[in-house]
Amino acid sequence: MDYKWRVRQVALAALLLIGGVETGCAQPLPDSAAANAAAQAGSVAAQDSGAAVQQAQSASAAQPLPGTPTALTPAEAQQSAAGNVAELQQMIRGSELNELRTTYNGTYGASLLFYGKEMTYYVALFQNKTFWRVIKTSDETRAELIYRDFVQKTLQLSDVEIRRTRLDAQKAFTTRMIALTQDHANRLQADLQVAQQQQAIVADQQKQTRDQANALQAEKAAAQDQLRAVQRQVRDLQRQVEGGLPVH
Structure with missing residues (x-):
C-alpha cells in the first residue's frame, strides 16, 4: 500500500507540473524538466515494483517446499x-517437559519435546x-x-x-558356521581314521584266522592220514594175533 501511494503522489506531481506548462498558470518548465519528472516517477515506480517483487519472492522462499530439508533461520542457529x-x-x-515424538534409527534419534508453561517446543537430534x-x-x-x-x-x-x-x-555368523563345519569335518575325519584303523585290525585278524584255519586243515589231514595208518597197523596186528585161531 505504501509504494502505491508514493507512485500516485509522484505521478500527480508530474501531471500538475505538465498541466501548469500547458495552461500557463505557472512558470513554464523546459522539456528536459518535464522529462526528468516523468523519468523520476517511472524510476520510483520501478524501484517500488522491484521491492514488491523481492518481498514476494522472500515470502515464498520462507515457506519450505514439501519434502525439502528445513534450513534453520539465523535466529534458530544463534x-x-x-x-x-x-x-x-x-x-x-524435571517433570514439566512432555515428549511428543521420538524416532530411533540405529544409535541416532530425533525427539520433539514440549514445554507447556511457555508453549515452547524443543527439537533435538541425538x-x-x-x-x-x-x-x-x-x-x-x-x-x-x-x-x-x-x-x-x-x-x-x-x-552406514x-x-x-x-x-x-x-x-560372525559365517565364522561360526566355519567353526561348526570344521568341527563336523574333524569328527568325520576322526571317524574315518578309526574305521581305517579298525579295518586294518580286522584284516589282520582275518589273515591270522585264515592262516590258522589252513594250518588246522593241514594238521587235520595229517592226523587223519596218521589215524588211517594206525588203524591199518591195528588190523594187521589183529590178524597176526588171531592167526591160526578158529573163526566163529
Whole structure:
C-alpha cells in the first residue's frame, strides 16, 4: 500500500507540473524538466515494483517446499549455538517437559519435546541418548518441520551404521558356521581314521584266522592220514594175533 501511494503522489506531481506548462498558470518548465519528472516517477515506480517483487519472492522462499530439508533461520542457529543443549539437558531432569515424538534409527534419534508453561517446543537430534543439536521454537508448524528434517538426518546418519551392524553379524555368523563345519569335518575325519584303523585290525585278524584255519586243515589231514595208518597197523596186528585161531 505504501509504494502505491508514493507512485500516485509522484505521478500527480508530474501531471500538475505538465498541466501548469500547458495552461500557463505557472512558470513554464523546459522539456528536459518535464522529462526528468516523468523519468523520476517511472524510476520510483520501478524501484517500488522491484521491492514488491523481492518481498514476494522472500515470502515464498520462507515457506519450505514439501519434502525439502528445513534450513534453520539465523535466529534458530544463534539459539542453537547459545546453549539450547545445556538448557534442554537441565529441563529434562524435571517433570514439566512432555515428549511428543521420538524416532530411533540405529544409535541416532530425533525427539520433539514440549514445554507447556511457555508453549515452547524443543527439537533435538541425538546419538546414544546424548544431545547433538537442539532447536527451540514457539512455532508448532516450524517445530514439526524441523523434527521431520532431523528424522531424515537420522536415516542418513544411521545407514552406514546399520550396514556395518549387518555385515558384522553376517561375518560372525559365517565364522561360526566355519567353526561348526570344521568341527563336523574333524569328527568325520576322526571317524574315518578309526574305521581305517579298525579295518586294518580286522584284516589282520582275518589273515591270522585264515592262516590258522589252513594250518588246522593241514594238521587235520595229517592226523587223519596218521589215524588211517594206525588203524591199518591195528588190523594187521589183529590178524597176526588171531592167526591160526578158529573163526566163529
